[in-house]
Amino acid sequence: MPAPRQPNAASGTTRPAPVIVGAGQARYERHPAVERRTETFIAEAVVDALADAGIHRDEVDGLGVASFSLAPDHAIDIAWKLGMTVRWIMEDTNGGASGINMLQHAIRAIEAGDAETIVLCAGDRMEKREFHLMTDRYNRVARDFLAPLPLNGPNALFAFLTQRYAARHDLTREDFGCIPIAQRAWAGLNPGAVYRAPMSLQEYLESVPIAPPLTRYDCVPIVSGGDAIVLTTPDRAARLGAPAVGVRALRQLHNHDQQEGDGLSSGFAEFRDDLWAAAGARPEDLDAAFIYDDYPVMVIVQLADLGLIPDGDVKRYLHRTILEDRWPVNTSGGQLSAGQAGASGGMHGLVEAVRQLRGRAGDRQVEGCELAIATGYGMVVYTHGACHGAAVLERVAA
Amino acid sequence: MSAPFAISACKACGHLAYPPRILCPECGGTEWGRRLAETGVVEELTVRRPVFKRRQLPWGNWLDQAETHLAAVVTDLGPRIVCRVPEGTKVGDRVTLVARGSTAIAVPGKVVEATIADPADQSA
Numbered sequence: 001m002p003a004p005r006q007p008n009a010a011s012g013t014t015r016p017a018p019v020i021v022g023a024g025q026a027r028y029e030r031h032p033a034v035e036r037r038t039e040t041f042i043a044e045a046v047v048d049a050l051a052d053a054g055i056h057r058d059e060v061d062g063l064g065v066a067s068f069s070l071a072p073d074h075a076i077d078i079a080w081k082l083g084m085t086v087r088w089i090m091e092d093t094n095g096g097a098s099g100i101n102m103l104q105h106a107i108r109a110i111e112a113g114d115a116e117t118i119v120l121c122a123g124d125r126m127e128k129r130e131f132h133l134m135t136d137r138y139n140r141v142a143r144d145f146l147a148p149l150p151l152n153g154p155n156a157l158f159a160f161l162t163q164r165y166a167a168r169h170d171l172t173r174e175d176f177g178c179i180p181i182a183q184r185a186w187a188g189l190n191p192g193a194v195y196r197a198p199m200s201l202q203e204y205l206e207s208v209p210i211a212p213p214l215t216r217y218d219c220v221p222i223v224s225g226g227d228a229i230v231l232t233t234p235d236r237a238a239r240l241g242a243p244a245v246g247v248r249a250l251r252q253l254h255n256h257d258q259q260e261g262d263g264l265s266s267g268f269a270e271f272r273d274d275l276w277a278a279a280g281a282r283p284e285d286l287d288a289a290f291i292y293d294d295y296p297v298m299v300i301v302q303l304a305d306l307g308l309i310p311d312g313d314v315k316r317y318l319h320r321t322i323l324e325d326r327w328p329v330n331t332s333g334g335q336l337s338a339g340q341a342g343a344s345g346g347m348h349g350l351v352e353a354v355r356q357l358r359g360r361a362g363d364r365q366v367e368g369c370e371l372a373i374a375t376g377y378g379m380v381v382y383t384h385g386a387c388h389g390a391a392v393l394e395r396v397a398a
Numbered sequence: 399m400s401a402p403f404a405i406s407a408c409k410a411c412g413h414l415a416y417p418p419r420i421l422c423p424e425c426g427g428t429e430w431g432r433r434l435a436e437t438g439v440v441e442e443l444t445v446r447r448p449v450f451k452r453r454q455l456p457w458g459n460w461l462d463q464a465e466t467h468l469a470a471v472v473t474d475l476g477p478r479i480v481c482r483v484p485e486g487t488k489v490g491d492r493v494t495l496v497a498r499g500s501t502a503i504a505v506p507g508k509v510v511e512a513t514i515a516d517p518a519d520q521s522a
Contacts, residue, residue, distance in 0.1 A: 136455075136456060137456060141417050143456050144417070145417050145480070146480060147455070147456065148455065149466060149468060149480070149481065149482045150446075150466055151446065151466065151468060151480065152446065155444075155446065156444045156446050156468045156480075157480065159442070159444035160441070160442040160444065160470040160480075163442040163443075163444075164441070164442060164470075210446075210447075211444045211445065211446050211468075212444055212445060213444075214444075258423040260423070260477070260478075262478075382417060382480070383470070383478065383480060
């Protein structure tokens with residue numbers, strides 16, 4: 001049965017909307033063998049996603065790549081190493097926001113006929129030393145104004161944001177802990193997560209301080225890995241005979257506050273109404289949410305700013321909805337439990353969303369998962385992330 | 399050496415920007431002066447343990463690493479900055495701001511150490 005030629009809310013046109021037909025990952029590893037390079041992880045994710053979609057490499061005619069550590073290679077080198085001849089190519093440098101950003105571009109490319117089948121992929125070989133070398137040179141501001149303090153990586157900055165948010169909403173560490181503890185419970189159902197053992201509140205509270213009030217479990221485990229998704233036209237998707245994922249609406253806002261705000265008033269709040277109107281849905285219609293989780297505080301900020309905490313009672317939402325009811329947020333365990341593989345973090349939630357919406361999430365499958373949101377957040381320019389994006393995704397029956 | 403800490407100020411509209419920009423985010427102006435930001439108030443604090451005992455800085459020299467006390471400080475001029483503070487600094491403390499080169503070590507007294515602006519900015 002052909003996929004419905006529904007109006008394309010993402011673009012406001014009536015052209016048939018492209019759909020996501022597959023998602024894949026390279027296994028996340030904490031200490032990869034020396035020969036496993038960034039391109040290895042990206043390639044494994046691409047192969048896995050194509051297999052998931054049932055699409056042959058030679059059918060791919062568009063490629064988007066996001067990575068922090070691919071240099072001196074670029075997207076074209078990945079195309080060459082994977083034997084792909086493509087009509088459309090892009091490279092994305094927006095880290096945690098790269099997945100949503102590439103998705104926005106890829107939808108347009110397929111709608112316009114520039115490509116028919118696009119693979120979007122991300123990956124990094126990332127170990128502790130590589131991570132800190134990367135963060136010290138993250139941008140000129142980090143190099144010139146933060147690294148010399150010394151400040152290695154963003155932990156301290158998010159320690160400030162966590163305290164600021166806690167003071168404003170009267171939250172304690174027990175409250176913030178609801179996010180990593182609940183996500184750890186989900187991770188126990190994900191064989192691909194690096195932290196899988198259940199975590200008690202006690203264990204969370206007593207974990208090693210990293211940048212107080214942040215402790216080990218408020219920070220993502222650094223891993224090497226890769227993520228990929230496959231998009232194609234509804235016509236080709238219909239021939240695959242499996243559920244696909246449509247993009248109801250996608251909105252982004254970058255540098256909304258010029259880094260002059262408090263880092264807690266996000267771009268998500270600014271595009272929220274527009275996003276939900278374009279999606280023809282409300283936050284309460286969602287079956288699951290895949291929220292970029294570099295730190296618990298940013299998960300909470302995004303949930304609140306996207307309208308998922310209806311009465312604004314953050315404390316109650318954390319304890320009841322997230323921890324007790326296990327309302328599905330970041331069912332892979334998120335980056336906080338599954339791991340953050342550099343720029344792959346920007347696609348991690350998208351991959352899990354696609355798996356859930358297509359009914360391929362294994363033991364952690366959310367029953368009746370029809371509508372979900374996936375977000376991207378990233379690129380700390382000075383004090384907080386400057387790139388904000390979200391997509392409302394829906395299951396499209398085969 | 400330490401120097402008074404200064405923030406870029408747009409010559410057209412007076413908007414203050416730190417770290418420095420190229421076009422003024424407020425009015426699009428391209429000419430920048432500098433205004434001294436002598437003091438500020440500590441908004442949040444944290445402490446970072448060294449990831450490695452010694453660390454090579456981007457320009458090559460090695461730095462022995464100790465615990466770093468870091469703060470978000472709202473300057474009296476308005477902009478919020480990230481800087482290093484002496485141990486014992488408390489939230490709400492009013493602190494004096496000085497710009498220091500990257501090899502600076504902690505100075506006694508209640509002095510906040512802010513990294514020095516890059517050379518291009520110094521000549522502005």
